[in-house]
Amino acid sequence: VNYHDSPEEAEFRAALRRWLAESIPGSEPPEGDEEARATFLNAWHRQLHAGGWLGLTWPVEAGGRGLSPIYEGIFNEELGAANAPSPPGNIGFLGKAIIGFGSPEQQQRYLPTLLKGEERWCQGFSEPGAGSDLGSLRTRADLDGDHYVVNGQKVWTSFAKWADWCLLLARTDQEAPKHKGISALVLRMDSPGVSVRPIHQIDHSNDLAEVFFDDVEVPADQLIGAPGQGWSIAMRTLAYERGPADIGFIARARRRLHQLETEAGRGAFGDDLGDTAVRLAQCYVYIEMLRLHVLRSLSQRVAQGEPGPEGSADKLLWTLAEQELSRLALDLAGVAPILGDDLAPLHEYFQSRAVSIYGGSAQIQRSIIAQRVLGMPRS
Amino acid sequence: MDVSLTPEQEMLRETAASLAQRIGPATPHDLDDPAASEAAAKHWSMLADAGLLGLGVPMAAGGGGASAVEMMIVAEALARRLAVVPYLGVALALDLLVAAGADGDVVASVATGERRVTVALDAGLRDLATVGALDGAVAWDGAGAEAALVLDADGTLVAVPVDGDGGGLDGADLTRSLVRLGGGHERATELGALGRPLDAGALVRWRALALSLLAADIVGAMDGTLTAAVDYSKERVQFDTRIGAFQAVQHLCADAYVLLEGSRSATWYAAWAVDAEAPEQALLAARTAKAFASQSGVTVAETSIQVHGGVAITWEYMPHVFLRRILSDRAALGPESRQLQAIAEHRIARGAAA
Numbered sequence: 001v002n003y004h005d006s007p008e009e010a011e012f013r014a015a016l017r018r019w020l021a022e023s024i025p026g027s028e029p030p031e032g033d034e035e036a037r038a039t040f041l042n043a044w045h046r047q048l049h050a051g052g053w054l055g056l057t058w059p060v061e062a063g064g065r066g067l068s069p070i071y072e073g074i075f076n077e078e079l080g081a082a083n084a085p086s087p088p089g090n091i092g093f094l095g096k097a098i099i100g101f102g103s104p105e106q107q108q109r110y111l112p113t114l115l116k117g118e119e120r121w122c123q124g125f126s127e128p129g130a131g132s133d134l135g136s137l138r139t140r141a142d143l144d145g146d147h148y149v150v151n152g153q154k155v156w157t158s159f160a161k162w163a164d165w166c167l168l169l170a171r172t173d174q175e176a177p178k179h180k181g182i183s184a185l186v187l188r189m190d191s192p193g194v195s196v197r198p199i200h201q202i203d204h205s206n207d208l209a210e211v212f213f214d215d216v217e218v219p220a221d222q223l224i225g226a227p228g229q230g231w232s233i234a235m236r237t238l239a240y241e242r243g244p245a246d247i248g249f250i251a252r253a254r255r256r257l258h259q260l261e262t263e264a265g266r267g268a269f270g271d272d273l274g275d276t277a278v279r280l281a282q283c284y285v286y287i288e289m290l291r292l293h294v295l296r297s298l299s300q301r302v303a304q305g306e307p308g309p310e311g312s313a314d315k316l317l318w319t320l321a322e323q324e325l326s327r328l329a330l331d332l333a334g335v336a337p338i339l340g341d342d343l344a345p346l347h348e349y350f351q352s353r354a355v356s357i358y359g360g361s362a363q364i365q366r367s368i369i370a371q372r373v374l375g376m377p378r379s
Numbered sequence: 380m381d382v383s384l385t386p387e388q389e390m391l392r393e394t395a396a397s398l399a400q401r402i403g404p405a406t407p408h409d410l411d412d413p414a415a416s417e418a419a420a421k422h423w424s425m426l427a428d429a430g431l432l433g434l435g436v437p438m439a440a441g442g443g444g445a446s447a448v449e450m451m452i453v454a455e456a457l458a459r460r461l462a463v464v465p466y467l468g469v470a471l472a473l474d475l476l477v478a479a480g481a482d483g484d485v486v487a488s489v490a491t492g493e494r495r496v497t498v499a500l501d502a503g504l505r506d507l508a509t510v511g512a513l514d515g516a517v518a519w520d521g522a523g524a525e526a527a528l529v530l531d532a533d534g535t536l537v538a539v540p541v542d543g544d545g546g547g548l549d550g551a552d553l554t555r556s557l558v559r560l561g562g563g564h565e566r567a568t569e570l571g572a573l574g575r576p577l578d579a580g581a582l583v584r585w586r587a588l589a590l591s592l593l594a595a596d597i598v599g600a601m602d603g604t605l606t607a608a609v610d611y612s613k614e615r616v617q618f619d620t621r622i623g624a625f626q627a628v629q630h631l632c633a634d635a636y637v638l639l640e641g642s643r644s645a646t647w648y649a650a651w652a653v654d655a656e657a658p659e660q661a662l663l664a665a666r667t668a669k670a671f672a673s674q675s676g677v678t679v680a681e682t683s684i685q686v687h688g689g690v691a692i693t694w695e696y697m698p699h700v701f702l703r704r705i706l707s708d709r710a711a712l713g714p715e716s717r718q719l720q721a722i723a724e725h726r727i728a729r730g731a732a733a
Contacts, residue, residue: 001382001383003648004380074380273723277720277724278716278723281719281722281726285645285667289641289668289671290641312633316633317641366634369633373636374629376632379625
């Protein structure tokens with residue numbers, strides 16, 4: 001047990017800190033202005049990449065730095081400490097799927113532009129009839145000579161409107177048992193037959209969408225891994241999506257808590273903080289505990305190679321921290337969100353409710369822990 | 380950075396775990412067995428022989444020269460089996476003696492288990508007791524101890540005699556002895572020279588150690604009772620089904636597991652920080668771990684009772700003994716409400732340094 005940086009880690013941290021001090025961009029466009037936010041965050045993505053701070057754990061051949069998972073933890077800590085904007089959320093877990101299962105040619109083709117932010121990606125997993133029961137998905141891809149023909153519908157597809165590519169799960173074998181007939185394909189979002197319908201969300205944002213596929217042709221060499229390997233690829237992707245260090249939550253949470261504590265110190269919530277002080281401390285405890293838990297998980301990943309079913313605990317602890325923090329921020333805003341004077345805390349709170357739903361609901365995570373970690377019997 | 384146990388730490392954990400398995404009670408009846416006190420003496424010498432008592436004492440003073448991380452490992456392993464040995468009391472007393480530069484013979488005799496000393500907490504169990512406020516003070520985890528350490532006005536350690544024969548308090552915890560210090564005991568016992576006054580930094584560091592080890596004790600007890608609940612759920616059959624197959628039961632246990640692992644992660648850092656970080660930083664880490672482990676520990680122990688069902692509220696099964704231990708750990712040096720208050724003062728008054 002040693003939380004001290006190794007000399008290499010310390011050097012990395014110092015260099016990142018120096019870079020952040022010079023590079024953090026100005027004010028972020030407000031929630032609700034999706035177009036401006038997408039542009040701002042894409043610019044930040046490219047800037048981080050130019051600095052060499054993305055793909056830390058990716059292999060060098062894939063444009064990454066080939067570092068140990070510990071560096072993801074350091075990256076998150078420093079971004080949070082510097083009040084920097086959130087790092088791009090989805091490149092980590094999408095990249096891990098292509099690194100783990102893509103051919104050398106595919107890695108060469110897709111990874112560099114994903115990492116640089118030159119091409120944007122979305123993830124076509126869930127369907128109207130296949131949410132928690134992802135294995136029941138019905139979108140089909142039928143091989144016809146040198147290409148697949150895709151038909152079906154996806155839903156909850158983040159950033160579909162801005163995406164160039166989609167990592168798609170589709171059924172390629174109608175006869176095989178449900179988890180075995182699924183394959184993963186990459187598909188251009190501007191292919192004929194793809195249509196995107198944005199979803200009007202609880203906070204008026206519309207970064208999620210329904211995506212429809214109508215006889216979409218996909219070259220057969222855009223299959224990732226072997227036919228029927230889609231389920232393993234999806235599980236790998238989701239395992240990474242569940243890690244809060246990988247999606248940058250810790251950096252964001254530390255930043256948000258810091259804002260609230262500073263406001264409290266300035267007397268923004270009254271001179272007598274009373275219960276508020278204790279609730280702020282409770283959020284500090286949750287976020288700090290999560291940070292320390294993730295460092296332990298990352299060390300475990302160094303030893304094991306890939307995240308195991310224990311990662312579901314990370315997701316549930318992250319959910320606890322984020323939902324508690326967002327509810328506190330809403331309460332501290334008083335009547336402003338109710339009167340429409342300040343809707344940001346309300347929308348932040350609404351978004352936090354999705355954390356226990358996406359990437360595998362809290363109930364799915366609990367079943368994974370019970371059956372695969374605690375060894376309780378399947379019913 | 381490497382947040383995992385080293386091979387040596389793993390070995391220590393195994394040593395302590397196998398010892399705990401041999402000496403821990405199997406049912407609550409083992410605790411009121413007439414032979415229990417005889418057994419306790421034997422268990423104590425097993426702990427001493429394994430070199431676990433003086434683990435944190437510098438090698439120059441005849442100890443193991445280990446850090447608080449190793450002490451945490453032992454505390455957790457012993458609590459997992461609810462071993463009835465006053466490990467925490469002695470470890471915390473030894474740390475004070477070493478910090479004060481007490482006479483080498485005194486330290487050595489306690490580290491080898493020859494003499495037994497513990498610490499005294501004030502009447503509210505909030506902090507180390509002081510000579511000026513001995514009224515109601517309690518020799519904490521002092522089974523068999525001849526004396527309990529308290530602080531003089533200037534921070535010098537004073538050993539107050541413990542009247543073990545008068546019997547301990549009949550409190551919640553069945554596995555840890557609490558003895559109220561009687562009146563008229565302001566006079567020190569003949570323990571020997573107890574060194575120079577402890578300064579504020581040394582006391583802050585000691586509190587960090589104490590809170591970290593208490594958190595580790597809670598983590599061990601949580602692990603023990605959750606393991607028992609999961610095992611029980613795999614055997615108990617209702618509706619022709621092992622109850623562990625029911626989703627309602629699975630999700631209770633999964634939530635308990637999540638709280639356990641979160642507590643463990645916070646506790647590892649707290650214990651490491653005792654020797655690696657500045658005292659104030661270590662204290663913040665220890666309060667964080669103690670707060671989270673305290674609130675989680677009670678929930679996990681309650682979950683175990685729920686999963687065990689009716690048998691859990693009888694004297695035949697262990698879940699209540701775990702809950703009792705956790706409640707007593709939680710109270711020592713302040714429950715989560717007090718830790719959160721202190722964290723808030725630290726974070727907000729200082730303008731919230733990240």
